[in-house]
Structure formats: C-alpha cells, structure tokens
Amino acid sequence: MPVNLGSLDRLIRLVAxxxxxxxxFIPGLALxxxxxxGLPVVGVVLIATAFLRFCPIYxxxxxxxxxxx
Numbered sequence: 132m133p134v135n136l137g138s139l140d141r142l143i144r145l146v147a148x149x150x151x152x153x154x155x156f157i158p159g160l161a162l163x164x165x166x167x168x169g170l171p172v173v174g175v176v177l178i179a180t181a182f183l184r185f186c187p188i189y190x191x192x193x194x195x196x197x198x199x200x
Contacts, residue, residue, distance in 0.1 A: 136196055144177040
C-alpha cells in the first residue's frame with residue numbers, strides 16, 4: 132500500500148478517532164442508537180487509517196498529504 136497520509140493528517144485522524152470511540156460512553160449523554168454504534172465505527176476507521184498511513188478515499192481522489200522524501 133502506498134503511503135498517502137502526512138504526519139499532521141495522521142495526528143488529526145488519531146485524535147478524532149479516539150474522541151469518536153469514547154463519546155458514546157460518556158455518562159448522561161443521550162445519543163440515538165445509530166450514533167451509539169456509528170461513532171465508534173467511524174472512530175475505528177480513522178484510527179486504522181492513521182496507523183496504516185493510507186486512506187482509500189484519498190487514493191480514489193488522487194490526493195496525498197504525505198511529503199515526498
């Protein structure tokens with residue numbers, strides 16, 4: 132897999148992913164059932180793309196935030 136995510140993009144995805152995984156477990160926060168399941172799923176996808184340094188959507192669109200070395 133080619134690398135197409137830069138460092139800042141990876142950091143943003145990692146932080147956003149962790150937040151989305153944690154949000155449904157906040158006590159007293161009423162979320163619709165679709166959000167209780169959907170947010171963690173999106174969060175896990177963001178975390179996975181951050182660790183893999185590859186985003187399939189970026190590949191389809193021909194985008195890259197990775198600086199060529």
